[in-house]
Every structure is written in C-alpha cells, then in structure tokens.
Amino acid sequence: MNLQGYTLGNPLTSDKDMSQSKYDYAHRVSLLPDELYESAKLNCNGSYENVDVDITNVKCARNLRAIKNNFDPLFTPHVLRPKCVSHQTWCQESMYYLLENWANDIQVRAALHIQEGTISSWIRCNKTLAYEYNVESTFGYHQKLTQDYIRALIYGGDQDMIISFVGTLEWINMLNVSISDDWRPWFVHGQVAGYTTKFSNDKYHVTYATVKGAGHTAPEYKPFECFNMFLKWLAMLPL
Structure with a gap:
C-alpha cells in the first residue's frame, strides 16, 4: 500500500x-x-x-x-447522553434520534433498496455484530509508520472526555518524534479555533491540533473549524 x-x-x-x-x-x-x-x-x-x-x-x-x-x-460517558426512546440506545445528540427514525422509515428503506427481512432495524454504532475485539492497542502501528514518508493530521475536541486530548498527546509523545513547531494557537477568521503543534523526523510529519469547544466527535460540534483545518492540511499549509 x-x-x-x-x-x-x-x-x-x-x-x-x-x-x-x-x-x-x-x-x-x-x-x-x-x-x-x-x-x-x-x-x-x-x-x-x-x-x-x-x-x-x-x-x-x-x-x-x-x-x-x-x-x-x-x-x-452514557450518563452525559440523553436516552433515545427507540431501541434503547444512547445518543449524544437529538439528531441521532432523528437519524435512527429516518433510517428505519419504510419509504427510506425502499429508496435505499434495502431488502425486506435482511435487517430488522438500523442502529447507530451497532455493537451486536459478531466481531472479536483482539487488538488492545494500535500504538505499535503508529510507531511503524514513523519510519515511512507519511503526513498525518491528528486532532480532537478539547471538551472530549471519552478520548481526551491529554491521552492522545501522551501517545504521540511516546512515538519519540521531535517537535518541529511549538505549541501555539491556530485561527479561523481571526478567532482561536484550538491549539496545534507539529512533530517530524524528516520522514514522518504529524500535525496535532485541538479543536476549541468541541467534544466527541469534533466535526459535529465545530464543522466549520474542522473543515478549514482539513483544507489547510491537504494544501500543506500551516494551521
């Protein structure tokens, strides 16, 4: 690959x-x-x-x-989320409840060509699938990538307690890749959108960024800021 x-x-x-x-x-x-x-x-x-x-x-x-x-x-985490009426699932926002009802509407299912009987109902984050969780950590994969010519953008909302920016920054530091751009704010339309730093070993380049005021997941809370962040990264521009 x-x-x-x-x-x-x-x-x-x-x-x-x-x-x-x-x-x-x-x-x-x-x-x-x-x-x-x-x-x-x-x-x-x-x-x-x-x-x-x-x-x-x-x-x-x-x-x-x-x-x-x-x-x-x-x-x-689930205590912080409102409980949906249908299927007894936990939702982060009311839009998840609306999405679930939309996806299970008979006319919508027909428009999507979902064959009757193939699935009883659509559930966001379906954890009943027969997958076996046998990977306890993906850190080793990231460590191997540091030996290749690869660019990475790693970001997270600074209000996310499920997967906090503190933990993310900890494992990035464990990669032993030197800081090439010190911690500083990044801006969108003159407003602080978060904080960022860069890591590099000449091959592997990581842009790490927090998204101010965003939770889990960041683009849901700050879509405009995240879109700008992604565009700048694709264009190889500094945040």
Missing part, C-alpha cells in the same frame, strides 16, 4: 491509556480538586481502573470511591 497520509479524529488508541487519561484531563480542566487527584495519583500509582481492594491498596480504593461518589457522571 502506497500510503501518503492519514487523519485521525478523537482517536481511540488504547482502552487502558484512554481510561487512565480521563483522570488527568478532569484535573487539568478543574473537574477534580488538586488534593483528591494528587492523593489518587500517589496511592494508585497512576492506575485507576479495575482496582481490587486488598491490604496494599486501601488508600487507592478510598480515593477512587471518593471520585466515583462525587464525580461519577464525569467518568460514565
């Missing part, structure tokens, strides 16, 4: 890394108090998921219980 470049938006790279980074993100945006965050970081050794309570980690368990009791909605 003659791969020239790729883009990633709010990318899930490792379930473990992303679940850990949400605590760092919550602290950075002042959703977790300093005392509780520092205590959990010290007592849990930076590992906050699937902690078994035993004599060696009682303090960690207490910290995580305090976080759960006081900030549980922050760490349970």
Whole structure:
C-alpha cells in the first residue's frame, strides 16, 4: 500500500491509556480538586481502573470511591447522553434520534433498496455484530509508520472526555518524534479555533491540533473549524 497520509479524529488508541487519561484531563480542566487527584495519583500509582481492594491498596480504593461518589457522571460517558426512546440506545445528540427514525422509515428503506427481512432495524454504532475485539492497542502501528514518508493530521475536541486530548498527546509523545513547531494557537477568521503543534523526523510529519469547544466527535460540534483545518492540511499549509 502506497500510503501518503492519514487523519485521525478523537482517536481511540488504547482502552487502558484512554481510561487512565480521563483522570488527568478532569484535573487539568478543574473537574477534580488538586488534593483528591494528587492523593489518587500517589496511592494508585497512576492506575485507576479495575482496582481490587486488598491490604496494599486501601488508600487507592478510598480515593477512587471518593471520585466515583462525587464525580461519577464525569467518568460514565452514557450518563452525559440523553436516552433515545427507540431501541434503547444512547445518543449524544437529538439528531441521532432523528437519524435512527429516518433510517428505519419504510419509504427510506425502499429508496435505499434495502431488502425486506435482511435487517430488522438500523442502529447507530451497532455493537451486536459478531466481531472479536483482539487488538488492545494500535500504538505499535503508529510507531511503524514513523519510519515511512507519511503526513498525518491528528486532532480532537478539547471538551472530549471519552478520548481526551491529554491521552492522545501522551501517545504521540511516546512515538519519540521531535517537535518541529511549538505549541501555539491556530485561527479561523481571526478567532482561536484550538491549539496545534507539529512533530517530524524528516520522514514522518504529524500535525496535532485541538479543536476549541468541541467534544466527541469534533466535526459535529465545530464543522466549520474542522473543515478549514482539513483544507489547510491537504494544501500543506500551516494551521
């Protein structure tokens, strides 16, 4: 495959890394108090998921219980989403509910030439498909790409707690590709649209950008800004 470049938006790279980074993100945006965050970081050794309570980690368990009791909605993504009436699915915005009803309309299904009986109903993010999840992390693939002549645009909304920009920036830094353009704001029509930095090793070139005020996924919240960002990247212009 003659791969020239790729883009990633709010990318899930490792379930473990992303679940850990949400605590760092919550602290950075002042959703977790300093005392509780520092205590959990010290007592849990930076590992906050699937902690078994035993004599060696009682303090960690207490910290995580305090976080759960006081900030549980922050760490349970579906709590932040309205529940759709049909099919008991969780939706991020009301447009998902409208989309689901549109896709299951008899006339729409006929116009799309969907044969009767092939599927009972359309569901966004159908997780009932018979796929086996056996890739725990895609970091190794990104690491291999750093040896090729490839351009990449990696971006994420700075309000996304599901896959936070903190976790994304962490694994990009782990690629050990030097910073070629320091962290700075990028603009659309004179307004700050986010922040960006570049990484390069002469072969592999990464433009990383946050999208100000965007959640998961960024183009849903800031379509104009994301479109401008993508056009500039395609034209090899700086953001």
